[in-house]
Structures are given as structure tokens and as C-alpha cells.
Amino acid sequence: MTDDKRLAVLIDADNTPSRVVKELFEELAGYGTITVKRAYGDWTNPRLGGWREVLLGNAISPQQQFAYTVGKNATDSALIIDAMDLLYGRNVEGFAIVSSDSDFTPLATRLRESGKRVIGVGQRQTPKAFVEACEKFVFIEVLGSSSSTEPTEEVTPSDEPKSLHSLLTRALNKVPTDDEGWAAAGTVGQHLSRIDPSFDARSYGASRLSDLLRAQHFVETKSVTSSSGHSQLWVRLKGRRPNDAPAQKAPAKKATKKAAKKAPAEKAAKKSG
Template sequence: MTDDSTRLAVLIDADNTSSKLIKEMFEELAGYGTITVKRAYGDWTNPHLTNWRDVLLGNAIAPQQQFAYTYGKNATDSALIIDAMDLLYSGNVEGFAIVSSDSDFTPLATRLRESGKRVIGVGGRKTPKAFVEACEKFVFLEVLSGEQTTPESTTEATKADQPRPIQSVLTKALNRVDTDDDDWASLSALGNHLNRTDPAFDSRTYGFAKLSELVKAQPFLETKTVVGTGGRGRLWLRLKGRRPAEEKPVAPEAVKKTVKKAAAKKATKEAAKKTAKKAASKTAKKAPGRSSA
């Protein structure tokens, strides 16, 4: 999320987006900044966009008419891209929300991010991975609707659209974030890592409103809350079965190095003793004998 001073332009590919969840989408995007531009692109003479009329009026979205110049060419995409570049060079916004499930917007998202702009993508689970990865954050419309796909309802056709198993996701992340000597990682470190490495990660995908609720519910994790200054508690977590630092077995290579180091130290001491003994013997031979009375 970001602060309210970030100005966002929301550009909607109406030809490729359902009008059903637009209100929920704007509520979601409000968490990333202040929406100053709202535009929807499409050929509004096309009957299949009829349902958009009330949505446009009810959400103060400016419709951008774009006729199809020729069959098979998507003029709507071109119009949206041109407007995005105009907004980029105007300097009037700090971020863009591109609402589409079309991979044709991948180069646009990449270009906007190269210019230092935030890019949030919004689309269905059918959205190609290339476009998802090109965005800083990607929000699936299915998450906004509260839809959950159960293992029983998953078919071969939808397997590619399913979120990765949560144990795999969290285990991989915990093995990469900074931890203390006992392998505890802070929830904030985990969240930052997930946001940087997986634009589409969302705890709501797995049925939890917050990341903290998600990790607490996982049987393969153990959690603890540490209360710091000011009485605020911080959540820490680690994989179950991890041993504290003092109980961790020493790696074989470390044992070999320790034994070798001890042997070398012992040899040095023995050599020092021999040298001292030899020096004492020489001194005794050189010393003048005492005369008897």
C-alpha cells in the first residue's frame, strides 16, 4: 500500500473487463493512493458494452470512445497505451492502475515502471503471467468477489489459474528472508519479501483477510508475539522443527575444521615445549661448574 499523496490514473480496458466488480475495484485501489484519473476504453456502440452505462455514471468514469478501424486489430488497446504515455509525460500522476486481462499491456507496464511509476494491474485469473509479473502489484478480480476455488471444483482447464500451494510459497519465502539465530523471521520481513517477489500474492486468495491470520493458521509454522517499546506487539514466525541455535547440530565440515585446528594447536604447543627444553639443556652445558670446598 502507499500514502494518500500518490496520485493514480485508473485506465480500464472495457472490451476485456467485466463491469460487475468496478466498485469493489475502486475501493481496493483507494488503498494505493488518490485516484485522480478514471477512464474506460471501448467501442461503446457495441451491444456487449451496454452493461457499462450505469457503471460509468455511478463511478464518475470518463468513457473513451474508440471505433474498431479494421477487423482483428484492437484499437482500444492502442488508445489506452497512448493515453498512458501522455499521462506519464504530463507528470500529473505517480502511479497507474491498468485494468485488463490482456498480455498486450505487458510492454506498457514495463515502460511505466522503468520511468519510476507504480503500476498496479487488475484482472482475472486467466491473465497471462507476463502481464502479472510486469506489474508491481496485481489484484485478481476473483479475490475482490470473494470467490474461492476448492480442490474438488478444480478442473484441468483451470489448474493453470490456481494459486500455488501456500506451504510451498511460505517455506520458500522463509528460507530467503533475514532471520535471527533461532530462525525466527518477522511478519513484516515476510510480507515485504512476498510483495517484491510475487506481485499477485494475496492472503485473501487463501481465505484470510490478513497475512497475520494466514500464517497463524498454518500447521507447519510456529508463531510468537514479542511486545516492544510502546506496548506494540510484533509477530514472528518460523518453520516447525527448526532447532534453537544452541541445539543445532554442527555440520561435518565444521567438525573437521575444529578437529584440525585443535590438532594444529596441540602440535604447536608440543613444538614449543621441545624448543624450550632444548634451549634449557644448552644453557646448562654452557654454565661454569661450581668448585667444591
């Protein structure tokens, strides 16, 4: 997932705890090279006092926004204006909007319409509209969990998140497979992010997607090593028979049968002629 695209990280400090900043930047480093780091808030407010050392220690540029009017969020407006300036300045290829505020939904939508990558980061309480507007959304609650050295426990049907079975099944029924129903785990992961931008293996107690797939009772996995020595994980629904996948090959078989039936008829016509 890591690439060389330039990424602007814009943080709504009013809605983001300062304690997660280190893990935040470690996470975002996987999406590109961070070239812009800005945090927005009223730094005269004692409530943001915990941000002081974080700003200095992570080279984050603080953007001061006074609360001019009660009930109006000047921080949101400043972040949006800066994002549009960066968009038109063509200095970055992607944006990370760090906030749990649904007010940034139109901004995320506009940036994606312009062909920019948009990663959202916020708490689980973030409204669904903002989550869906992003290409990828990372919940703050899972940051740092991937560094755990404890082994991943098997997820049993009783304690498995209700939506996981449905998500994986839908993905495995949509992604390209070989004749025996096997799909590359990386392709499955990409499709999962498309149908649910907030999908994250860490939300289900696994550090990586491969660990999560191996732990599921309704799928089977295998590792295939290429001639170059690179190992790749493949996955398919358990019990799937070779003639079950992929469904899109069925029309081709029918066409072959029709052609086989048509050939004798054409030969007979030529002989009679």
C-alpha cells in the same frame, strides 16, 4: 501499504466486468490516491451497456474508441497512448492497469523501467507475462472476499494449495530473521509479492496474510507488542532451531574462531622476539 502517491486507473472495459468496479476502487485505494479514472471501449457497442451507470456513479471518464478495423483493438492503443502521456506529463507516480490482456505487458514493463509503481488487475486467465510485468497483480475473482465476516478455517495439508508451502518456505529462508529464526510477517509479505506479484492471501481463503500464516501447519507465529502498544506478528518455520538461522552469520563465527587462534600465536611471537 497505503501512501499518498498519485495513481492513475486505466480500465480496459472490453476485458473487465462492470460489476467489480466498486470493489476495484476499494482495493486500489490501498496503493495511493486515485487522481485519474478512465475506462476505454466502444460505448456504442450494446455489450458495454452495463457500464453506463457504473461510469456515472464512480466519476470514471469514458474514452470512446470505435472499432475501425475488424481484428484490431483500438481500445488497447488508446489506453497505451494515454498512459505514456501521463508518464511524460509527470502527473502521477503509479498506474493501475485493469485488463486481462497480455498486450499490456510491454506497457507495464516500460512504466516500471521509468520508476513508476504498476498494479495490474485482471481475471485468473490473465497471461503470466502480464502478471509478472507488474509490481503487484490482483485477481478480480478475490475482490470483495476480504469483507467476509466468516472466520478463516485452518488449511490442512490435504486441501492446501500446492504452491503455498513452497512459496512461504522460500520467503522465510530469504528474509532477514533474528537469532531464533523469527521474521516479521510484513517483511515476509513484501518478499512474497516480489517473487510472485499475484500472491494474495484471499486466493487461499484468508482475508489477511496474518490469518493465512496462523493457519499453516508448517509454521509457528507469535505476536509481539512494542513499547508504543503496537502489535506485530512474527513467523518462522516450525522446528527451526536457533542455530539454523540465519545462515549468513556463519562466516562471522568462523572469523571469530580464527581470530581467537591467531591471538596466542601473536603473543608467542612477541615473547620470542
